[in-house]
């Protein structure tokens with residue numbers, strides 16, 4: 001089973017470099033091979049809205065690969081049907097990164113395509129994605145209005161021409177996403193989970209999570225993403241289907257996850273607003289780490305159990321005894337608590353629904 005490297009913090013540039021260094025990702029680049037960085041620029045939205053990959057992920061990856069001798073680096077992406085990739089690229093701040101490092105950006109909507117064989121038959125894919133020595137998949141972990149969750153596998157849809165994106169929707173997304181992921185099988189994925197949206201790929205309801213993670217199996221990373229969002233795999237069926245199609249392993253164990261630092265190294269959760277404030281209005285928070293609080297937010301969002309129990313979370317509860325449900329190892333003194341530092345949202349959902 002592949003390793004998942006994860007790091008907590010707020011600086012995407014620094015976090016990306018730490019992940020790449022810890023995983024020794026340079027060994028994945030073929031001799032004299034090129035790198036194509038494939039972020040998520042689904043719409044012209046800023047990364048802090050929870051829709052798009054932070055520009056610091058690009059700059060961190062460019063610096064890491066340059067420092068390790070790779071000279072042929074580009075950024076590739078095609079926004080969704082109806083949006084302009086270059087407008088999205090400017091909005092997300094990629095123009096500044098590309099100009100600072102003198103790295104070209106290619107709009108895949110203008111690229112040539114070649115058919116590849118997949119479990120649903122031939123699929124046309126943009127040549128710049130197919131011909132890269134190493135395709136580096138840079139998705140955002142976030143909610144999606146149709147597939148519930150979107151991350152490593154679904155981000156690859158941006159490598160298709162617009163006509164094929166439309167056809168994927170007409171086929172219901174699940175089978176095509178699984179088939180494309182299994183056929184492309186990206187060997188390196190870095191997930192931006194700094195503030196992905198709660199339930200919509202266009203952003204607008206970001207949840208501050210302050211986490212990033214890296215792995216070499218996109219299917220495994222999506223299984224991990226589901227657990228971080230409190231979603232059982234059956235809610236996101238393309239993940240297990242991608243395993244059936246040969247794309248990777250739709251499972252992980254705690255032993256697979258290598259944490260490079262502690263969640264408390266990231267800033268505490270900022271004052272919640274909007275839907276997050278509404279979801280957590282009865283929660284007693286005292287200095288909760290962002291990753292911990294975000295796991296609770298996502299769990300409260302997917303659990304439909306009526307709640308009367310008191311819920312407490314944060315480092316301020318250390319060493320205290322109290323009734324109700326405690327979230328995380330800091331709340332070991334609670335009558336009932338969910339272990340973990342931070343616990344996965346799926347474990348919190350189980351406790352809420354028990």
Ligand code: SF4
Nearest residue numbers: 289292328329330341
């Ligand atoms: S259990 Fe405590 S230290 Fe660990 S993530 Fe939660 S609040 Fe932070």
